[in-house]
Amino acid sequence: MASTKPSQETLKQLVAPTSVFGSVITGLGTWAINGTSPLQFCIMIGAGLLFWTLVEYFTHRVLFHLNSNVVFVKRIVYNYHGRHHNHPSDTTRMTMSLWFTVPSGMVFYGAFSILLDPLDAAAVFAGLAFGYLAYETVHIFIHTEHFRQSNFMKRLRRHHLSHHHRNEHADFGVTSPLWDLIFGTRN
Numbered sequence: 001m002a003s004t005k006p007s008q009e010t011l012k013q014l015v016a017p018t019s020v021f022g023s024v025i026t027g028l029g030t031w032a033i034n035g036t037s038p039l040q041f042c043i044m045i046g047a048g049l050l051f052w053t054l055v056e057y058f059t060h061r062v063l064f065h066l067n068s069n070v071v072f073v074k075r076i077v078y079n080y081h082g083r084h085h086n087h088p089s090d091t092t093r094m095t096m097s098l099w100f101t102v103p104s105g106m107v108f109y110g111a112f113s114i115l116l117d118p119l120d121a122a123a124v125f126a127g128l129a130f131g132y133l134a135y136e137t138v139h140i141f142i143h144t145e146h147f148r149q150s151n152f153m154k155r156l157r158r159h160h161l162s163h164h165h166r167n168e169h170a171d172f173g174v175t176s177p178l179w180d181l182i183f184g185t186r187n
Contacts, residue, residue: 013095032123048127057179060172
């Protein structure tokens with residue numbers, strides 16, 4: 001696969017999720033940091049980031065590679081992810097739709113609000129949302145020439161492109177291979 005620089009159109013794909021989730025991160029993060037200790041805030045942000053990597057892994061492994069005999073489900077899976085596998089160099093189809101991410105985010109924030117103190121829920125969700133934005137950015141950069149000089153990005157790129165070109169039933173993590181190692185799906 002020949003990498004290309006991201007087009008202005010590709011980079012514009014980051015505007016909508018960054019605008020929506022960046023505002024949420026700023027609002028919830030400000031509320032949480034002003035109402036809790038810096039240590040507690042950092043722990044909760046870190047927990048949200050770590051939880052994001054698990055969400056990313058299972059979303060990719062289970063939802064985006066769902067094998068169904070139902071035509072409607074097949075069509076949704078193809079439109080959300082299959083097309084990207086068929087055309088991994090098409091940099092115009094790399095971000096998840098807000099139609100998917102906003103309702104998902106609402107479900108996660110609701111669950112965090114039930115399970116945690118309100119300020120902790122806000123910080124954990126801010127960490128999860130930050131992880132999601134990192135995922136979108138890293139995914140675009142992996143499929144382009146941006147940051148190829150960074151050893152970290154080279155490792156992430158190798159890991160993700162292995163999923164595309166060697167075995168689509170392995171290497172589901174994009175921002176981290178952690179869960180592939182834990183669940184034995186590392187190629």
